[in-house]
Amino acid sequence: MPKAVVVSAFGGTEVLSFKDMPSKKPGAGELRVRAIAIGVNFIDVYHRTGLYPQPLPFVLGKEMAGVVEEVGEGVTGFRKGDRVASATVSGSYAEEITAPESIFVKVPDGISDEMAAAMMLKGMTARYLLRKTFAVGPGHTILFHAASGGVGSIATQWAHHLGATVIGTVGSEEKAKLARQNGVDHTILYRSEDVAKRVAEITKGAKCDVVYDSVGNTTYIGSLDSLKPLGMFVLFGQSSGPVKGFDPSMLAARGSLFMTRPTLFNYTATRETLDETANDLFGVVASGKVKIEIGARFALKDVADAHRALEGRETTGSTILIP
Template structure:
């Protein structure tokens, strides 16, 4: 019988239960996939705690790689044996998943299963942030909060590859060294330093073209104060909680700033945009310009420990669940 991490009531990591689930043959337009590696992301925490709403009970997780075991009627893009991955799986924390074929992409031979699972959501997020939401080019100065984290470590490398000056906030000297090794030109220890003052110092008062903020409340309104006039605050996460006190008038007061709250799923809503996003990611990783660090591995049945480590800021790079 397939196994899965099920959530019957929202709450802490202990809310996830390792249970048997029924195997479901694929219907029209679906594929059945045997998972080989599963990505762990903060969005999984948001659903587990109830911050993001989902009908109960449900299987946790959104990102995985695996092998196609069966295809449903009308599916022509995949065959049995194909290696695939997705960042929008309904219930990825499972040994087997049946889901629409349209949410999967083929994984090229140059990318290992663990790497695919570690990077699909975080890597495609970095891609849309840097190439679509605000198109980073050589000469831009960017601030990336949590620069040594899952999205941050990929975005740092990619922004450096694009020729930007990269400033990153991190939580410890060890994470600062990691961020520097990945292309961060300047690191700021946010627990010990005033990151707004340090950004002003680093840039000689010119500030940044864009701030990529996955932190939320703890970095607000400081993120706005790091932007030059007409700069963009890209709030794509809320690991410290939502920025509840946000007042749009502040955008005008601080230099006619732009603000957006994007999601990956808006940028990959069609098979064409999903393929474009994934293929750009595969290419930049295969080229060696971006390396995917898997900093932590847990058994799928130990997913609660993975969540504790993630919420406790004890992880670097990507975390994967293995089978």
């Protein structure tokens, strides 16, 4: 019987259990997919802890790549044997998944299953952040927090390719080195340096057109202070905890700033936007402009170790689980 990682109560890594899950025959419009590799994302931590609550018990995880084993009635886009991937599975930490065809894309030749599992959620996020939320291009100066993380590693390479000047915050010297290899022009060690002060120095007082902040509570004031008037504050995560004390007048005080709190789901909600986003990502990876760094691999049963590493700020690039 296939196994899956189940959360039966919200909490630390001790709530993760590896259990038998009966195989589910695909219903109309569904695929049954054998997982080859599974992506680990910070949102999985929010689901495990209950920061983003959902009905218990549930299988954890959103991102995976694998092979179609069986198709349900009326499926038109996929066949048995197709290599597929998704960033929006309800329970991807599993040896086998049965889910609607609408959440899957085909993985092109040249992109391995492990790469696909490492990049669908993080890479499609980088894509909408840089191409849709704010259209980054030459002449822009951007600040990207957690620049050596999963989303950060992909987004900073992509922003560099789009011609922007990229400033990235990182938690250590080793991560700073990696960020520079990924095309980050200026690194800031945000555990010891004043981010807004350093941004002002780097930009000679001009500051940034857009700030991408997924760290949240510990960084957002520095993010706002790093923007030029009419700049865009993109708060897209909260790895340090939810933002506390935000007041809309902070946007006025710093020069009529814009702010958004986007999520990937809204940018890939239709077949058309999902295909457009995934194809742009596959294209930029195939061109070699963006490399997918798999920083760590864990066996699916060792998922607790993977979560501890991610939450402990020990990882760089993407972390994957192998069933």
